Amino acid sequence: MKIKLIKVGKTPVDFDVTSDEITFKGYLEYDSGKLILLKANLNGFTLCQCSRCGEEFKLEVDEEVKFFICDGVFDSDANIDLDVVESFDSTADIDELLNSEIELIKSDYHSCNNCKTE
Numbered sequence: 840m841k842i843k844l845i846k847v848g849k850t851p852v853d854f855d856v857t858s859d860e861i862t863f864k865g866y867l868e869y870d871s872g873k874l875i876l877l878k879a880n881l882n883g884f885t886l887c888q889c890s891r892c893g894e895e896f897k898l899e900v901d902e903e904v905k906f907f908i909c910d911g912v913f914d915s916d917a918n919i920d921l922d923v924v925e926s927f928d929s930t931a932d933i934d935e936l937l938n939s940e941i942e943l944i945k946s947d948y949h950s951c952n953n954c955k956t957e
């Protein structure tokens with residue numbers, strides 16, 4: 840699912856995509872300058888590897904995600920307290936954003952249920 844940034848105004852544009860067992864549901868809303876706010880929830884399960892024993896297991900995901908999408912090069916002097924993702928084709932590729940969020944979660948430290956019991 841791709842959303843053209845030019846179509847995003849003060850009225851939020853909803854999206855709802857699913858990858859494997861994770862749902863990414865939220866909205867885009869125009870903020871200021873070249874910035875579009877993305878606010879969404881990640882819900883579901885993803886397979887990830889236990890940092891201790893190396894076994895794959897299903898991790899439950901329930902996270903709120905909030906960042907800016909910048910239409911073009913982001914002026915890093917701007918005073919922003921959120922992460923900024925640059926878009927160079929003036930679209931927000933929601934599937935791609937979801938995939939990178941999942942990769943981010945997987946790259947964190949996680950231990951499976953067997954390893955959690957000390």
Ligand SMILES: [Zn+2]
Nearest residue numbers: 889892951954
């Ligand atoms: Zn483990």
